[in-house]
């Protein structure tokens with residue numbers, strides 16, 4: 348019998364698309380905000396957008412909210428407050444739901460963090476990137492290392508104890524010792540979570556068009572990654588995903604849900620959603636118009652939808668693996684069945700091939716990537732592409 352597709356946990360992603368300045372390596376949907384930004388109109392648009400999508404999630408509980416960007420901390424706290432009030436009048440939030448706001452240290456102002464906290468935000472994610480002023484300059488960042496230290500301390504003084512610091516490595520001109528110093532500077536601030544991303548040259552960015560000449564090569568980047576992984580573990584940060592490390596009990600619930608092939612509504616310019624439609628036994632992906640001006644004009648109407656895509660059963664194994672194989676914990680065969688509506692028998696040949704390569708290992712109902720499998724994620728996931 349084919350297993351039923353059941354609705355997994357649901358979270359809410361909210362995209363805030365403006366930044367003070369566009370960084371040369373960044374391909375996120377982020378736009379330099381020139382002049383006064385339309386904060387009020389954008390919050391109205393977000394609420395209208397949410398209202399429009401509500402029928403997709405009637406009766407379901409929301410387990411977390413993630414304000415991503417762009418630079419969400421450009422929005423003064425009263426706008427975050429107004430959005431959260433509007434959202435909680437329309438959705439049922441789980442008690443203690445994680446509410447994260449991405450923050451650029453260059454936008455930290457005294458007194459702001461208390462107000463974000465009062466609005467309901469209980470986790471901040473800081474885009475630190477590096478504590479080396481030379482590296483920060485080459486990355487085109489608007490902050491320096493002292494701004495980074497003081498922004499994190501301001502947040503801690505305001506009572507935030509659930510903080511993430513984003514760091515990037517394999518930066519132009521960066522040595523292994525410099526990458527390790529960045530981590531030591533992060534440890535000194537005692538965050539609950541560290542995201543450690545390898546700099547990638549994304550198409551359509553300034554760095555892709557004119558790549559810096561002194562970026563560490565593949566072996567150099569691998570060396571940094573291995574040493575930094577060990578250093579993170581020594582300091583009590585357990586790796587749970589390719590780039591994510593957390594103290595016990597402090598994994599990012601929103602991202603974890605996403606990697607477990609959970610559901611999320613996507614509100615805001617260019618935001619993506621993935622929703623399981625239990626009654627229709629289908630999975631819907633929906634995305635919104637990318638450009639803030641077009642989005643503002645259309646939000647709350649069908650014209651704001653950039654596209655809808657139904658994920659046919661034969662595409663689901665690949666999509667599922669693309670997410671869950673990023674996780675150190677891998678997945679359970681039960682969860683594969685309930686999240687995809689397919690039977691474990693449907694992927695047995697691919698699983699056997701992956702075990703034979705030494706890429707995956709099985710422990711009862713659980714399937715995990717091995718260390719070798721984590722090095723070759725693309726090859727492992729590729730096994731599950733439908734023919």
Ligand SMILES: C[S@@+](CC[C@H](N)C(=O)[O-])C[C@H]1O[C@@H](n2cnc3c(N)ncnc32)[C@H](O)[C@@H]1O
Nearest residue numbers: 372373416417418449451474513544545546547
């Ligand atoms: C949307 S940004 C969030 C924070 C905020 N916008 C900032 O930059 O301060 C998310 C994170 O993705 C990472 N990131 C962005 N572009 C990247 C790239 N090309 N390679 C690796 N990591 C990248 C950065 O660490 C960044 O903090």
Ligand code: SF4
Nearest residue numbers: 366369370373377417
């Ligand atoms: S501040 Fe963050 S989102 Fe904005 S351009 Fe830089 S990396 Fe991208």
